Amino acid sequence: MKHLKGAVPLVAIVAVAGLTACGDSDQSSTESTQADTAAHTESTAKQSPVTTVVVKNGEPVGGARELEYNEGEQVRFTVRSDVADEVHIHGYDLMKDVPAGGSVSFSFQADIEGIFEVELEEHREQIAELRVNP
Amino acid sequence: MSLLPFAHALAARQDLPVPAWLFAWGASIVLIVSFFALSVGWRAPRFEQDRWRPLGAGLSRALLALPAQIGYGLIGIFLLGLAIYAGLRGTQAPDRNFALTFLYVTAWLGFPLFSVFLGDVFRPFNPWRAVGRAVGGAFTTLAGQRPAHLRYPEWLGRWPAAIGLIAVVWLEIVYGASGGVAVGLSPHAAAVAALIYSGYTLTMMALFGVEQWCRTGEVFSVYFGMFGRLGCFGLEDGKLGVHRPFAAATRWATVPGSAAVVIASIATTSFDGAQEGAFKGAMASTFEWLVDSSFGLTSALRLTDTIFLGLCFAGVGLVYLLGVRGMASVPGAPSFKKLRDGFAHTLIPIAMAYLVAHYFSLFVFQEQAQFTYLLSDPLGTGTTDLFGTASSGIDFQLLSANAIWYVQVGALVIGHVIGLTLAHDRATAYWGDYRQAARSQYWMLAVMVAFTCFGLYLLSVANS
Secondary structure, rough: HHHHHHHHHHHHHHHHHHHHHHOOOOOOOOOOOOOOOOOOOOHHHOOOOOOOEEEEEOOOOOEEEEEEEEEEOOOEEEEEOOOOEEEEOOHHHHEEOOOOOEEEEEEEEOOOOOOEEEEEEOOOOOEEEEEOOO | OOOOOOOOOOOOOEOOOOOHHHHHHHHHHHHHHHHHHHHHHOOOOOOOOOOOEOOOOHHHHHHHHHHHHHHHHHHHHHHHHHHHHHHOOOOHHHHHHHHHHHHHHOOOOOOHHHHHHOOHHHHOHHHHHHHHHHHHHHHHHHHHHOOOOOOOHHHHHHHHHHHHHHHHHHHHHOOOOOEEEEOOOOOOHHHHHHHHHHHHHHHHHHHOOOOHHHHHHOOOOOHHHHOOOOOOOOEEEOEEEEEOOOOOOHHHHHHHOHHHHHHHHHHHHHHHHHHHOOOHHHHHHHHHHHHHOOOHHHHHHHHHHHHHHHHHHHHHHHHHHHHHHHHOOOOOOOOOOHHHHHHHHHHHHHHHHHHHHHHHHHHHHHHHHHOOOOOOOOOOOOOOOOOOOOOOOOOOOOHHHHHHHHHHHHHHHHHHHHHHHHHHHHHHHOOOHHHHHHHHHHHHHHHHHHHHHHHHHHHHHHOO
């Protein structure tokens, strides 16, 4: 059994590292997203600075915007588009139509962590990237 | 224009980069563990001798009875057929079609994950092997003699499988590009590819024999079987049994080209991870340069990806061969060729760790789709609901970002430790003198640290 001696501390180091690492993994809240997603029209969006993604000819002006939030924060942004399409936030699976020359606003809680694509569905164009940090 | 977003058409969500502090912790643990391993290593090989124990004869007979084997084969053929049918006839929305998730997530990622614990679970379900055996059996009955085969060229070894493995990944993440944007493979293209591969595989089986081709050429048998060598269950003399841990892996790389298979696995996963982070800038410049040199957008993107995929294979291979070259310089070393093949199996745990690090979250999320709406509505037409789960969705809250990070880093560290263990054990078998064996392992240690830290680095810059 002498040759086994080395393996024990090895395993111990890995196990301890694993345990301490798991200790502070937090559980995110599991409230439903879709339910409390409220549509804000442009006139009512006045609380915090709202990012506006401008779409021209079916493409985002200045490239795909990065929208970064921490878990639990309120995501707010507006899409103003010169083409009619549907805005799809992947992962959260939120979809809203935007008329040509009009705009559509989103406001919802960032309760799923990760990186998600915001896409102009018919044009298959990524217009923004939603990033939710833990 | 946004370049190279969301390479996987399936993934509605991507992983956040591993934070810097966790990267530092992971790398520190890897270094500490490695130097610790050097100082406490055992002196005689422990895994070279298998201690194979057969399971109960009744269990073995029941699981391996001919009707049972026909059943496994039929399941494999049915699922492959369903995937091809769904790909040809179903919706072309990649995430709503059974084909892509089944072929590229459930099978391509699922079999390695299960094999690494259980053994070679793909073999009984292999649809091409089942067809090949059935045809061979029918021929023997009708002709009254066993089919004759060509002699498989020894030197070719597992190279067809290594090249095929790269082709499978290339098809998914390189070919599936259009108009300068990686949109992922369409279900139709995946189904056509599966049909072509079936034709090719059955032809090769007819030429060289079913078992010979499964051992060396059939991509999925070789690739999944490689991970199965780490698993505990195995088949010997027609009986099921339990291996000594890792003992089966030490006998894996006896066929030429085996090193290329495991290197191809690490390289393709590296490429997929790096294109979202580490290589992003370089790939964007290459792409723009190719577009300026009058390449079309799609061909420029495919060419860029192909070049970097090739560079990954060359890079991973070079690091391994440098380590082998270093070992060869230690007094008492066997030949370069023997060392190259003899240490190839020590990279299998690293390949597994890379797979877990890059695809663990995709697998967990996409399998929810596989077992709910893709099963109830495989064609994605919205008109069928076989099991009443057609309107389900994926719960992306199932895994927190923290949980994913710890699994990713944990997998790399554990893979590193097992790889080092296998390499140390092999060295004690090749060098009679323990001191020289330990010296040779400075080289393999450097190789392993390089792969593990590169893996951690890829995670820390992914999507950042």
